[in-house]
Each structure stands twice: as C-alpha cells, then as structure tokens.
Amino acid sequence: MGRRWNRFQQSVVESQFWKSIFRVGVPNTNRKRVLAMLGNVVLHLHPVKTRKSGVKMRYTWCAGGVTFFLFLVLTFTGLLLMFYYRPTVEYAFVDILDLREQVPFGIMREVHRWGAHAMVITVWIHMFRVFMTGSYKPPREFNWVIGVILLVLTLLLSFTGYLLPWDQLAIWAITVGSNMAAATPFIGIEGPAAGLLKIGDIQLVTSSSDARFALLGGRFVGAGALLRFYVLHCVGIPLVAAFLMAVHFWRVRKDGGISGPV
Amino acid sequence: MSTPQKSSGDRPHGPAPASLTRAVSPPPPPSSEVLQDGVTRRSTLKWMTIAWVGFAAATGAGLTATMRFLFPNVLFEPPTRFKGGDPGTYAFGVDERWKAKYRVWIVRNTESIYALVALCTHLGCTPNWLQAQNKFKCPCHGSGYYMSGVNFEGPTPRPLERAEIGLSPDDGQLVVDTAVRYLYERDQWTDPKAFVKMT
Numbered sequence: 001m002g003r004r005w006n007r008f009q010q011s012v013v014e015s016q017f018w019k020s021i022f023r024v025g026v027p028n029t030n031r032k033r034v035l036a037m038l039g040n041v042v043l044h045l046h047p048v049k050t051r052k053s054g055v056k057m058r059y060t061w062c063a064g065g066v067t068f069f070l071f072l073v074l075t076f077t078g079l080l081l082m083f084y085y086r087p088t089v090e091y092a093f094v095d096i097l098d099l100r101e102q103v104p105f106g107i108m109r110e111v112h113r114w115g116a117h118a119m120v121i122t123v124w125i126h127m128f129r130v131f132m133t134g135s136y137k138p139p140r141e142f143n144w145v146i147g148v149i150l151l152v153l154t155l156l157l158s159f160t161g162y163l164l165p166w167d168q169l170a171i172w173a174i175t176v177g178s179n180m181a182a183a184t185p186f187i188g189i190e191g192p193a194a195g196l197l198k199i200g201d202i203q204l205v206t207s208s209s210d211a212r213f214a215l216l217g218g219r220f221v222g223a224g225a226l227l228r229f230y231v232l233h234c235v236g237i238p239l240v241a242a243f244l245m246a247v248h249f250w251r252v253r254k255d256g257g258i259s260g261p262v
Numbered sequence: 263m264s265t266p267q268k269s270s271g272d273r274p275h276g277p278a279p280a281s282l283t284r285a286v287s288p289p290p291p292p293s294s295e296v297l298q299d300g301v302t303r304r305s306t307l308k309w310m311t312i313a314w315v316g317f318a319a320a321t322g323a324g325l326t327a328t329m330r331f332l333f334p335n336v337l338f339e340p341p342t343r344f345k346g347g348d349p350g351t352y353a354f355g356v357d358e359r360w361k362a363k364y365r366v367w368i369v370r371n372t373e374s375i376y377a378l379v380a381l382c383t384h385l386g387c388t389p390n391w392l393q394a395q396n397k398f399k400c401p402c403h404g405s406g407y408y409m410s411g412v413n414f415e416g417p418t419p420r421p422l423e424r425a426e427i428g429l430s431p432d433d434g435q436l437v438v439d440t441a442v443r444y445l446y447e448r449d450q451w452t453d454p455k456a457f458v459k460m461t
Contacts, residue, residue, distance in 0.1 A: 172387060176402065179386040214332055219339065 045249070047257055054259040059133070063126035064258075068245065070119040077112040078234065085164070087230035089223045092166035116158055123154050143251040146244055153241045160233035166226060174229070175221050182212040346436035349375055349429070349458060356391045356409060366425055366440050367391065369409060374457040377425040377438045378411045384418040398422065412446065421446040424456050 012018055013025075027033040037048045053059045084103055085095045100106045127147065130136055136144035163174045183191040189210045197204045207219055217224030252258055344364055352375060357368040365388065367378045378398075382389050387402035397414075398407040405416030412421045426442035429435070436458065444456035451457070 172402070175387065176385040208337070209333060217332070217334065218337055223338070224334070 047253055051257055051259055054257060056259070059259045061125065061129050063122055063129050067119055067122045067126050070115050070122060071241075071245075074112060074115045074119060075238065077108055077115065080108055081112060082234065087164065087227050089166065089226060092164060092226060096165045096167075116161060120154060120158060123151055127151060140251070140255055143248060143255070146248045146251065150241060150244050150248060153237055153244070157233060157237050157241070160229040160237065163221070163226060163229045164233065171221055174225065178212050178215050178221065178225075181215050182210060184211045187211040342441035343437065343439040345430060346438050348434065349436050349460065352436075356393075358391060360438070361388075364438070364440055366438060368427075368436070368438070369411075370460065371409075372460075374459050375427065375436065376451075376457040377427045377440070379423045379425050379440055379443065381423070382418060383413070383420050383422060384416070389422075424451060426455050427458055428455060429458060 013022075023039060024032050024036045027036040034048050037043045037046070081099065084099050086092065096109060099109045130144065130147065159174075159177060163170045179190075182188040185191045186193050186197055187205055187210055188194060189205060189207055189212070194205065195203060207213065213219065215225075215228070216222075217228040342364070344360070346360060346368060349370075352368055352370045354370050354372070357370070360366050360368060361380055365380045367380055369376055369378055380388050382400040382402065382405050384400065384403055384405045387400050389398045389400040389405065389407065392399050396409060398409075398411075399405070400416065400418070403417050405413060405418035407413050407418070407422050410421075411424060413419075424444040424446075426439040426444070428437050430437045442455070444450035444453055
C-alpha cells in the first residue's frame with residue numbers, strides 16, 4: 001500500500017502539470033530555498049533571510065506587521081460588505097441594518113469597524129515604536145515621511161468610512177469635518193485669505209467651487225457626498241495607500257531589513 | 263546591494279590583449295558629424311525636447327481635466343425659495359414652523375420680521391431655540407446666540423446669518439429665500455431685503 005502511494009506521489013511531482021507550477025523542487029538546499037522565494041510573486045515580497053532580532057516582539061512589537069494584517073482584514077471584510085451595501089441616500093442606512101439582521105454572520109460590519117479602530121491604534125503604536133528605537137534616523141528619514149503620509153491616509157479612511165452608515169452620527173460628524181475644510185486658507189470660502197483667488201472680478205473660490213465643495217460634491221452633506229466618500233473609501237484611498245505601503249516595505253528591505261542596526 | 267566585486271573566476275587568464283590595455287574608451291564622434299539618416303546630436307536633442315514637452319503638456323492637461331471633472335456643473339438641491347404665509351400669523355418671538363423643512367426661523371419683534379438661518383456659524387450644526395432662556399443654543403459645542411442672531415457665548419466666531427425675506431406682490435405673503443444671505447459682520451442686516459418692516 002505504501003509503495004503504491006509512493007509511486008503515485010512520484011508520478012504527480014514528475015508530471016508536467018506539477019513542474020509547471022512548482023519549478024524548484026523541495027527547498028532542501030540553500031540555493032533551492034532562495035530560488036523558491038525569489039521565483040514566487042507572493043513569497044518574494046518577503047526577504048529570503050531575516051535577522052533574529054526581526055522576529056523578536058521585544059524589538060519591533062510587530063506593530064507594523066499587525067497594522068498591515070489589519071489592513072488586509074479590513075480590505076477583505078470591506079469587500080464582503082460591498083455585496084450588500086448601496087451608497088444611496090435611500091438605502092445606505094437600511095442596508096447597514098440589514099447587514100446585521102438579514103445576512104449570515106451579522107457581525108461583519110462590526111468586525112470591519114473594530115478592525116478600523118484597531119488599525120488606527122496599532123498604526124500609532126508602530127509610529128511610537130519606530131520613534132523610540134530611532135529607526136527614523138538617516139538613512140531612514142524618507143521612510144518615516146512615507147509612514148506619516150500612511151498615517152494620514154489611515155485617518156482619512158476612517159473619516160470617509162464614518163459617513164457610510166448615513167446615520168445621525170455620520171452626517172453631523174462629516175458636516176463638522178467638512179466645514180473645517182471650508183476654513184482652509186485661500187481655497188476655503190470661510191478661511192483666511194478667502195476671496196483673494198480671482199481673475200479680475202470673477203471669484204475662483206465660491207461656495208460651489210471651494211475645497212469643501214470638492215470634498216462633498218455639493219454644498220452640503222447629501223447624496224453627492226455619500227457617493228464620493230464611498231468611492232474614496234473603497235477605491236481611491238486604498239489604492240494610494242497600497243502603493244505607498246509598497247514603497248514603505250521596499251524601503252525597509254533596501255535599508256537592510258527590519259530591525260537592523262541604526 | 264553592495265557594489266559587485268570582481269571574482270577571480272571572471273578575469274581571463276594570461277596577458278591582456280593590446281586592445282584591452284587602454285583605460286579610456288575611444289572619443290565620441292564630433293557633433294557636426296552626421297551618423298545615419300541625418301541623425302545628429304542636435305537633432306536628437308530637438309526631438310527629445312519636443313517629446314518630453316509634449317508629454318508634460320499632455321500630463322498637465324490630463325490632471326487639469328481630472329480636477330475639473332470633480333466639480334459638477336449641475337447640483338440637485340431642493341428649492342430654497344418658499345412662501346411663508348400671511349405675516350399676521352406670526353406672533354412676537356421665534357417661530358419654528360419652517361425649521362425642519364427649510365432650516366430657517368422666522369423672528370418677529372416690534373419693528374420687523376426677519377429670517378434667521380438655523381445653521382450654527384461655528385461648524386454647521388442646527389442650533390435649538392431655548393424659549394425659557396431666550397437664546398439659541400447649539401448642541402454640538404455650546405455656541406449661544408441672542409434672539410437677534412448675534413453670538414455671545416461658545417466657540418462661534420460670528421452671528422447667525424439672515425435670509426432674504428420680503429412680501430409677495432401678488433398676495434402679500436412672506437417670501438423667504440434661504441440661499442441669499444445677509445451677514446451682520448458685513449453690515450448687511452440693514453439691507454431692506456433682510457427684513458420686512460412691520461409698523
């Protein structure tokens with residue numbers, strides 16, 4: 001019985017089908033280990049070797065890794081939520097209720113929300129850890145800047161996602177937040193130096209062409225704002241964040257790997 | 263990655279041939295020399311400049327078009343102009359009958375009737391009229407306004423705005439347009455379209 005199984009195994013791993021997918025054999029030599037990592041699009045995102053201090057919780061707290069993991073969880077749960085949520089004034093609120101009442105595993109919306117809270121917390125912890133270990137010092141200053149931009153994007157994701165349930169909390173929070181946009185210098189109609197940007201007599205910045213309007217797609221928080229925030233939350237900001245994360249991880253690798261000497 | 267080191271296996275064995283002993287590469291041909299098909303250094307730079315300038319212009323145009331795309335030309339908003347009924351139906355004080363639908367209070371005193379827009383000038387919440395305390399009070403951050411609309415407490419920087427108000431020439435009803443605003447700090451409350459005189 002055992003010999004039959006061995007022969008079957010051998011015929012499988014020597015088949016063209018198998019070898020077309022797994023080009024390197026079992027990674028039992030260092031050369032094969034390197035080739036297996038570098039030849040795989042998912043595995044090559046990780047370094048082939050890592051320092052011992054890189055896997056120690058005491059050094060890194062794994063805060064960056066946890067943040068990235070939460071980002072993936074949020075992407076996946078967010079995708080699932082998108083099957084039931086419609087970003088219109090008529091349906092948004094009831095769809096969120098339905099996600100709890102009518103859909104199996106009715107805590108998907110809660111998991112997404114808890115994950116969002118957790119990601120904001122862990123991204124601050126990661127920033128704190130990087131600061132305390134001096135991992136922002138040269139040659140890593142640029143990566144720190146990328147990290148701060150990622151922090152702002154995380155907070156913007158929270159801001160745009162907050163509107164989507166379209167409840168009282170959402171509408172008024174975004175009203176307040178977007179009215180702060182109206183106070184931006186030059187490009188906000190209620191900010192300092194408002195009304196200075198003009199061509200002759202024609203105002204360039206009006207209530208229907210200032211920063212607040214661009215954010216809301218309207219003059220108050222309505223259907224335009226809901227749709228705009230939905231697109232920003234699900235596609236726009238995640239794409240930018242994914243790109244910057246790629247830069248962020250790349251820079252860590254190129255500067256000698258995680259938890260390297262300062 | 264560290265700079266690549268020459269390993270001993272790469273270097274050929276034996277004395278190097280004469281052609282490889284020079285340390286510098288041969289000098290480039292003079293710029294006036296035409297190489298092939300009339301291609302010179304100058305013509306190459308000319309075309310590359312044209313290409314890159316064209317690319318930059320196209321990219322700039324694309325980005326401008328994208329930004330313009332984000333500002334819709336048509337907004338679907340409810341009408342802001344409405345008829346408020348006979349002015350005699352308004353008692354002295356603050357009337358809240360249009361607050362839910364049009365977001366405006368109709369206020370009457372001994373001299374005039376005016377319309378206050380129910381939009382807190384701090385960050386945009388809807389204030390409440392507290393009859394007992396004779397003031398407007400915003401629930402968000404505590405901004406307070408007198409019955410005239412002037413701010414006196416809280417974080418709000420300026421008074422409530424007044425809406426255009428007048429009498430319809432057809433039937434004498436109040437006509438209010440909340441899209442037209444009159445601001446106290448710009449001395450616009452004295453504008454005749456900001457109040458209806460009641461003698």
